[in-house]
Amino acid sequence: MAVVSMLSPKPNAVQDQAPVQISLRGVRKYFGSSGFVAVDGIDIDIPQGQFFVIVGPSGCGKTTLLRMLAGLEGISEGTMTISRSDPSRPENSMVFQGDSLFPWMTVYDNAAYGLRMRGVAEKDVADSVKLWLERIGLWRFRDRYPNQLSGGMRQRVSIVRAFANDPEILLMDEPFSALDEQNKMLLHEELLRIWEATKKTVVFITHSVDEAVTLGDRIMIMTANPGREKAIIDVPFTRPRNVLELRHDPAYGDLVFHIWEQLRDEVQRARLNSEGGK
Amino acid sequence: MAKQRTFYGAERFIGFLTPLALLGLWEAAARTGLIDARFFPAPSSIVHTFGALVASGELWTNLTASLRRLLLGMLVGGVPALFLGLAMGISRPLRAAIDPLIAATYPIPKSAILPLVLLIFGLGETSKVVMVALGAFYPILINTVMGVANIDKIYLDVGHNFRASRWQVFRTIALPGALPSIMAGVKLAMGMGLILIAISEMVAASDGIGYMIWNAWQVLTVDTMYVGLLVIALLGFLFSTIIDEVERLLIPWKART
Structure with missing residues (x-):
């Protein structure tokens, strides 16, 4: 597992002590007779109360991974363990991509x-x-x-x-991808504000590097097709965060750049794959 | 906005004007002998007959007989169609099992089944109710299945993620999601019901609007025939207005923003 630590991260003390809430071991997902592998061997531990962001190119299987966590898709191989601290509360609730309100x-x-x-x-x-x-x-x-x-x-x-x-765990599938930049910024602020009041475990999917760095405690970069873990990055910024001031911090730009560097190859590969497929 | 409203008012006015003008023309043509008043009696004489049929209570008797059969038939055909349609919409195996039956029997003109229905259910009330029920069954069933099957999959995912039980999914997602389509089916069913009640009363009844029209043909009281047609037209208009209102109450989220 490649854990890239840069900018001498100051790991949150609470998180270090926090028990693991979500544990994935060798989780794979392939679809039907085509044998298309969407997710290929994911190993992660997400501690309780962490804001965990998964970023990757389109079609890298990140949504499939989230749907498996939500129980909307079965797992083909591997194990997924979710520790519950309070069985009376629901395990997870999902914020869907796009319009899902009734x-x-x-x-x-x-x-x-x-x-x-x-x-x-x-x-x-x-x-x-x-x-x-x-x-x-x-x-x-x-x-x-x-x-x-x-x-x-x-x-x-x-x-x-x-x-x-x-719920104990919030699952968010690119919830802001359809919104314009200004709305997105406001919603980041609001999400952080209400999340910091509850400190639920969050798994957040996005293709936006800025969004990942703004919101997350830890970021997993996924490879394109099949989806594998490419790197895990700790985000050094303390809480509570100010979404706007964060962008002033030189470390913010460095981190965004660093993630982009890793992501660029994957995005290009994803594009080649989809063009080769045609 | 105000300008638009006056234009809308003008449109409505024109909408009233055309039939009135036609009626005036008809009246004049009938009185001057331009058209044969035996086949096309003047509107004034039809109105006169209308008044006479109301006064004698004949119209009322026939109207209530038809209405009773129509509403009973709508219920007998529509309610099972609604439940079967919802079940078929939710369960793919059920849909696979029943779809061929529906596809095969739906195109048979319901009027062609009338002799068989008379044979099975006799000449009494039941056969007329069954005819309307048959007519109501298909459009409501087909629209309900379609309405449920076309519900966006994301809503079912939401239901699943929030651990809704099968019954809860049915009540909170399938039913309201399919409602607009169901209401469209009810509207079609009502039109079909009017057609079938008229036909079956012509063949096998001793009261009802259909009977009244057929009887008028046999004794050649052409005015009464026209009254019957007028009543059916008014019923159609009345029902579609009522269904539109019900729709607005049941589906408030479709209201304009």
Whole structure:
């Protein structure tokens, strides 16, 4: 396992002591009769409370990996161990890429979905939904339907839907990829703000290096097709982070550059693969 | 906005004007003998007959008879179609098992089955209800299956990720997701029901709007025939207005932003 440590990372003391929450050993995924290998031998340990980011070129199997963690895809080989600290809470909740809010439910009902499916008493549902919608500034839009919201607001509601469910692990699949830069920046701030209040374990998928460095504690770079681990990088920035000021830090640019260097070959390889395939 | 509204108002006005103008032309043509009043009685005389049929209670008797069969048939055909359609939409094996049956029986004109239905269910009320039910069954079934099957897969992933049970997926995702398509099916079913109730009452009934029209042909009271047609047209308009309203209540998320 290539662990690249640069810029003398200051590992978070809490994380070093934190027990491992997600442990993957030799996890592979191939699809059906074609034998297409999407994910090829992933070994990682993600401690409790860590913001873990996976970055890689399109089609590198990162979404497949996340869907396996979410239980939406089976694992072909290897083991996936998830340690639970509180079995009464759900194991994971996912924030999906693109529009995943139910168009037939109001903002409130969408946010309450996970809790209601678990049979939580309606009074407790109301408390939790109100708390989260207020935290993200959407309480006054609670009676709106998704088609009456902007794209950024819709993504905030799907983040609330996952947080309100109070899972041990949050899985996020490129949740901001469809948003413009300015909206993205605001949502990074909001995500960090509410995440820092709960310190849940997060596995976050992105193809944006900036996003990875801004949000993550640790970043895994994946190779293209089949998806393997290329490098794991610790992000040295302390919490709480200021999304804007972070970019002022020379270490930020160095880190982004360093990751890009590793990623560039993979992106090129992915492109060659897809062109060769045609 | 205001300009648009006045234009919309003008459109509606024109929409009323055309049929009125046609009626005026018809009336004039019938009175001057330009068209044969035996086949095309003047609108005024049709209105007169309409009044007489209302006064005698004849129209009311026939109307309620048809309405009862129509609504009963819609329920008998529509409710099973809805549940079967939802089940088929969710379960691929069930769909695979039943789809060929539907594909094979759907194209048979329902009116062609009328003699068989009369043979099986007799000349009583049941046969008419069954005819409407047959007509309502297919459009609602097909639209429901399509509505469920076309639900974006991401919603099912969300349901799965939030650990919704099968019943919860059904209630919170399949049903509301398919609702717009289901309502379109109900609308088609209502149109089909009107056609079939008219046909089956013509052949085998002693009351109902269809019977009234057929009887008018046999005794050559052409005015009554026209009243029957008018009533069916009004029913069609009324039902589609009601269904539109129900749709707005059931599917508020489709409302304009």
